[in-house]
Amino acid sequence: MRERFWEQYPLEELTAEEWEALCDGCGQCCLLKFQDDESGELAVLNLACELLDLHSCRCSDYENRLERVPECTRLTPALIDQFRWLPHSCAYRRVAEGRKLARWHPLLSGDPERVHRKGISVRSFAVTSRGVPEEEYEDHIIAVIPID
Numbered sequence: 584m585r586e587r588f589w590e591q592y593p594l595e596e597l598t599a600e601e602w603e604a605l606c607d608g609c610g611q612c613c614l615l616k617f618q619d620d621e622s623g624e625l626a627v628l629n630l631a632c633e634l635l636d637l638h639s640c641r642c643s644d645y646e647n648r649l650e651r652v653p654e655c656t657r658l659t660p661a662l663i664d665q666f667r668w669l670p671h672s673c674a675y676r677r678v679a680e681g682r683k684l685a686r687w688h689p690l691l692s693g694d695p696e697r698v699h700r701k702g703i704s705v706r707s708f709a710v711t712s713r714g715v716p717e718e719e720y721e722d723h724i725i726a727v728i729p730i731d
């Protein structure tokens with residue numbers, strides 16, 4: 584990977600390896616969410632996609648994720664203008680908005696555990712959505728956030 588590629592090149596010019604390395608491994612994008620059609624607000628649940636490994640906060644079947652979970656979104660530079668549903672901490676959103684990576688990001692810290700120790704990842708609170716009936720989803724809302 585090129586040195587500090589995230590500062591030197593726009594997202595659409597990153598190699599596949601650089602693009603993947605940009606993910607900080609927080610797992611926040613793998614929490615279930617629902618958007619209110621009228622207000623546009625996003626309800627975020629503590630329920631994680633059934634494929635999320637709750638300890639590593641990484642997808643347990645990344646290669647086949649789109650076939651196994653149709654709702655999963657494959658982030659690409661072409662979707663940059665839709666990144667507002669991602670958390671402010673997300674490295675893709677940061678770079679797309681011209682912000683710096685956080686100091687805890689693995690590319691800067693060299694330590695993939697720091698995102699968990701800093702409480703950025705979902706490791707400490709997420710539970711699997713597997714087996715949870717949809718009528719109980721409302722009980723799992725942990726935040727309602729405006730899409731800004």
Ligand code: SF4
Nearest residue numbers: 606607609610612673
């Ligand atoms: S929110 Fe962003 S940085 Fe975090 S896991 Fe998802 S894509 Fe990676």
Ligand code: SF4
Nearest residue numbers: 613632635642648655
């Ligand atoms: S399929 Fe994998 S990447 Fe997609 S939302 Fe689920 S855990 Fe996340």
